[in-house]
Amino acid sequence: MSLYKAETRRLVKRRFTKLFVGCALLVLAAIAAGVFLSNQKAGPETIAQAKADAQNSYQQALADTNRLIDECRAAQGTAKAGDYPPNCEIQLPTPSDFDPRWYMPATFDFKESFPGMVTTLAAVLAVVAYIIGASFVGAEWNSGGMMNLLLWRPKRLQVLGTKLATLLVATTALTVVLAAIWTAVFYFIAQARGTTAGMTDGAWQSIGLTELRALGLVLVTAAVGFGLASIGRHTATALGVAIGVIVVLQFGLGAVISLAKVKFPELYLAPFWVYAWMNKQYVAEDYNSCNFSGTDGCRPDTLTITWQMAGVALTVLFAVVVGVAMWTMRRRDIT
Structure with missing residues (x-):
């Protein structure tokens, strides 16, 4: 051998x-x-659900931001005014800030x-x-x-x-x-x-x-x-x-x-x-x-x-x- x-x-x-x-x-x-x-x-149903979740998150963020703006305006002229940005310059969220891909389950x-x-x-x-x-x-x-x-x-x-x-x-x-x-x-x-x-x-x-x-x-x-x-x-x-x-x-x-x-x-x-x-x-x-x-x-x-x-x-x-x-x-x- x-x-x-x-x-x-x-x-x-x-x-x-x-x-x-x-x-x-x-x-x-x-x-x-x-x-x-x-x-x-990720099938059609999963994609649709992700888009819906992204839209819901956008609507919730928009409502929260609008509420924050209202609170800021109401606080003007009070001691709490310093807790908010000057002139209540708070940027509103946009739909593009919520990518549906972030709401998708892990896929290989x-x-x-x-x-x-x-x-x-x-x-x-x-x-x-x-x-x-x-x-x-x-x-x-x-x-x-x-x-x-x-x-x-x-x-x-x-x-x-x-x-x-x-x-x-x-x-x-x-x-x-x-x-x-x-x-x-x-x-x-x-x-x-x-x-x-x-x-x-x-x-x-x-x-x-x-x-x-x-x-x-x-x-x-x-x-x-x-x-x-x-x-x-x-x-x-x-x-x-x-x-x-x-x-x-x-x-x-x-x-x-x-x-x-x-x-x-x-x-x-x-x-x-x-x-x-x-x-x-x-x-x-x-x-x-x-x-x-x-x-x-x-x-x-x-x-x-x-x-x-x-x-x-x-x-x-x-x-x-x-x-x-x-x-x-x-x-x-x-x-």
Whole structure:
């Protein structure tokens, strides 16, 4: 049996892999069920009721405002006059202030809402891929299985590279299959509890590209978890780094740079780079600055993190962690 086939079989058969994939499926199923139950299709009756509710709210607001104007006029020349605007200049509401859409029940718009669901899928799978990737190699280092494997295949880099390739191929297959199912499920939800209007070829292409970026994010997190566990030769190394990055680096650093009033603090925080990667861009704003404009007033300085910039950051992270893992595999003593 080839090394790749043996590693694929070991990865797929591991109870740890099955457990976390099963947990991911349960989480995703719960999310889909929640979206289905919390939305409903807007039929003619629902639309008519929303328009009626908007009209009723307008009439009530108009009556309340007229009553307030009458009270203001009656208070003129008394001590209570200061409680009202000068000359009773109170603006009356208009029907346009009460949009019937505000009175509609939640309805799932596939074109507008599904990209957010792709990000949710990517987040869940990224966490699972990171943990499985770390455990896949970390457990072998901890148990001594890596040493035994190198007796059979003494080429260190080939062994570690094959393990990583096995992980990435399996992760790709899982992500592609789940993304296809995820898309089909939410398209059904949109048909049953919302709308699929506006789904042109361009809209489908945009969703496809978003899912490709989701795949890239999942693959990078899997490789980083694998690489960190290999460097530390224990699964706990990768988990410890993840906790340290989230708790110490992100929250701690976020608090420090906020107190220091650093310009564009988002540049130092990973979630904003992930957001930019999945949503094409993130616009950071510096509210300590003011660019005055006669038409727009005071506007802050902005800096846009593009998906290309985020992609370069993910590529560098992948290359550094995997490169160091390969270097330590070649240079350090196995025992």
